[in-house]
Amino acid sequence: MFATALRCRACHHTIPISLQYHCSICNGILEVIYDYESLGKSEVFHSALRGTSPYSGMWRYYPMLPLKDPTNIVSLGEGNTPLLPAPRLGRLLGVPQLFLKNEGANPTASFKDRPSSTGISIAKEFGVKQVIIASSGNAGAATAAYAARAGLPCFVVVPEGTPFSKVAQALSSGARVIFTKGSYSNSYQLAHAAAVSFGWANLSSTFLNPFTVEGDKTIAYEIWEQLRHRVPDWIIIPIGAGPLLVGTLKGYEELKRFGLIKRLPAMVGVQSEAVHPIADAFAANKTIVEEWHGNTKTVASGIADPLIGYPQDGTLTLMAIRSSGGQCLVAPDVATLEMGRKLAQTEGLFIEPTAATGIYGVLSLRKQGYIDSHDLVVVLLTAHGLKMPEAYEDVSFKPPVVNTLEELQVMLSCKHI
């Protein structure tokens, strides 16, 4: 293993690789650091880049991940998702070189399988006996699935009243669902307290668990391969707290450090119109992101994260966006659904509204002139449309009744009137 330590992103205090959630000195966010020099010279590293790794999916890149023993890999075949050119949608948006990374093709149908596979593999390596996560969304579904695959019991903590449909995937994997009164913050606090007190693995999808974000990193390596080493000018990512954006950028930073690319892509974070603490700080040129208090209702529920209790996660993401020369913007719900439909109609990909905010991001940045018509743009489609098909429901759904060929012919001719 080439991971050498956990280091605080704030005060740089360094501790051995272990299941810690915060810097013990300053309470800062921990990050996995590596011996990049040895990694870059290693045979396993070059084997991974050549595509001759003994592992498949995202675990092809296992030398770049913080797992000591590959027999601890807990995999459902995540990663290796298609990167699709989207010429028809691209023309519509004025960006002919548009590529879509379809993370909905992961086993639980969202990108969360990457951090969950990493986090559960690490939990197994540490001999952890129980997993917990606060999430009624894609992270909960993914964590429950990987915990089941590993044979680890899993608690999923969600606000009281969360409907069955939001936890159907997690429940099916045998996870025990617990309600907490009040908002998501209470679920989050309980999960964290239990993990710290009982030595459980906490996979709540923020920067708490320092290992999960490493799984997100593999997206960068895959895109690098799929674009045959070309670097996108822009990578557009829907963000709540933002580990996916920070992880993807870390992958590109590693590629640059290894001399495999010469520059970084500009990272774009897209937030929802209901909850946008990072976009606000970005627009106001602030250096700190603040908690978001107020309504969080939006079709892009996967990124409706008010950061209550962990605003520093937003600050970290804000810094990552700025350091890459990127942008951060807000997607209105109506335009988001419109973009989800346009994508399906032009390219056949059906995505969750949260993911569709990324398509809106392309439209908006192109209109504002940030994205040029010659730019190479990649959007991370974070989850499948089947996660939330009702979001696209057309209340006026009333197909014509056509019983014979003659009736069909009449209908067709009418169409042209």
Place this chain on the structure above:
Amino acid sequence: MFATALRCRACHHTIPISLQYHCSICNGILEVIYDYESLGKSEVFHSALRGTSPYSGMWRYYPMLPLKDPTNIVSLGEGNTPLLPAPRLGRLLGVPQLFLKNEGANPTASFKDRPSSTGISIAKEFGVKQVIIASSGNAGAATAAYAARAGLPCFVVVPEGTPFSKVAQALSSGARVIFTKGSYSNSYQLAHAAAVSFGWANLSSTFLNPFTVEGDKTIAYEIWEQLRHRVPDWIIIPIGAGPLLVGTLKGYEELKRFGLIKRLPAMVGVQSEAVHPIADAFAANKTIVEEWHGNTKTVASGIADPLIGYPQDGTLTLMAIRSSGGQCLVAPDVATLEMGRKLAQTEGLFIEPTAATGIYGVLSLRKQGYIDSHDLVVVLLTAHGLKMPEAYEDVSFKPPVVNTLEELQVMLSCKHI
């Protein structure tokens, strides 16, 4: 291209490659035939087997498919789905060497992306201007998506009263949904009549369209690669009319013809307790499958095909099963859901009830002694659980409310009483 003709499976009448749906002499089922000698000697064939094809996903095997010009490929990144060892479920079922081919990882979340990608690519190559399909299920969703990707208008014909949720994916891709009065048979007849009269491509998921089943074939090549050339003793497949089973077997027959394997796997078809015309004919040792009249309500709706209007499709599948030394059985709904839950709980994979009939198939054949504990068994998990999560709904869903660490501790200690 190495496909040379369409040949009638009944009377062997041979016609040039074209968009035909039946033998013009005897109305039999048409099949694509190939010049296997030239194919086997070709560089593109060996390149595909070496994994150095210029195309990705299932189109790596494009020399084995009936497309003339690869620029006509209409792809969403289908195929190349994970084959997962399932040791925990395998131990439970008494089959330690159990492997699961996760077709839910395809772009529209079912195996239907393989035949649809093939059928739409062929439609594009033939210059067809319109696509039609009778299906309110996974085939309709897949065909609409690939038609959108190709820029081809698509009609989806379904029985009147089909709810929005069953056609949400197809509608999102911009397909026009048409209702027909009466049963699915009427939808099927209208789609066929329109295709023949107007020169449209009909992708209804039977053996009508001779090209779609060729897409299913790629599953065999992938499993062959993933098992490093070992041949499964059994391949278990949920079947309605059965093109997936026939297509998979054809792939294995080709592998044998090329000398890449020495024997064929035994093919097992699993039908639902509501509709099982093929299983009945198999059990009664008949040579002909008959139409199924009666109730078709089952949780395994994806295989509830009564074959009305095309019982010969069932006969073809029956013959394929017999020729491979396989089995055909019926899965009860309650046991099917139980198996779907067991799979999710032991391995983390969430699948549609239709797919779970395959897991039941393993259980049943192991109990009956057909499958031996040393056998290598592959189950095709035909679609993702998100296609129909409500099937697993637990009406007694009532999670405990736990607000503090102390309450959680009490709950945990109670658990052990």
